[in-house]
Amino acid sequence: MSLTADVAGTLVIVDQVNGRLLKVERSGKPAGEVPLPVQSAQDVAVAKDGTVAVMDRLVDKAIGLIGPDGRPRGELKLAGKGFAEPGGATGVFVDGADVYAEREHGDLVKLGTTNGVADAQRPEVPGRPSRDGHGWLTASLGDRQEGTVLLTFIDRPGLAHRFTRAVPFGAPLVALNLLDSDERGVIYLGALVELAGSTPEAPRFGIELACVDALDGHLLGRARTDANTVPGETFRELVVLDEGGVVFLRRTEQGAGLERLTCH
Secondary structure, X not given: OEEEEOOOOOEEXXXXXXXXEEEEOOOOOEEEEEEOOOOOOOEEEEOOOOOEEEEEOOOOOEEEEEOOXXXXXXXXXXXXXXXXXXXXXXXXXEEOOEEEEEEOOOOEEEEEEOOOOXXXXXXXXXXXXXXOOOEEEEEEEOXXXXXXXXXXXXXXXXXXXXXXXXXXXXXXXXXXXEEEEOOOOOEEEEEEEEOOOOOOOOOOEEEEXXXXXXXXXXXXEEEEEEOOOOOOOOOEOEEEOOOOOEEEEEEEOOEEEEEEEOOO
């Protein structure tokens, strides 16, 4: 499963099992559904105009586009300049009308536009776009045991390096699972961490969220919740809302639910 949010705050969830994109209000009330435009969807993004981009890196090896009217709008192939191996795509992102695929959690390759026109040049950018339009974001694991993440902000235009900061998480890191920003520019970093008291026989994991200032990278606040323990592949389970805050896709034996996280 994977999820994102549109400009109204409605969540769009990839439901591979039922071959659909499920729209859900933040209250949890269903708000409609549309068929998936690809055979094996892993990730989803929504443009400001309501166009939905769905990535399939394994079967169709393309990004399928659905217009604001719910009708298919074509697809953009992953294979080509910048993507020798489509299976290395780690996310789909939309910046204005531009559609990008992320390569191995690093640079993004522009595949085309939301109207389905491919870009023959396929230029690259040095990270994920910040929603305020001011920069590109990258993050990598620093010291796993000490729990630090290296966050880098590159200005645009000009590609000047604004900062690289070591953001402390206060617990051993397992993996990064969120890097995004809201429309004010606040940066959200999320990580799967190993909790105190965890043992190989009885492992305990949590989701640690850090909110970071985009001007110089200083820490603004934190939030934490328990990690999902129900087996199942989830490509993206945390989404940042335009106005701020994060929604976590909580999975249990009884089904899926939504949990709101706010940094303090």
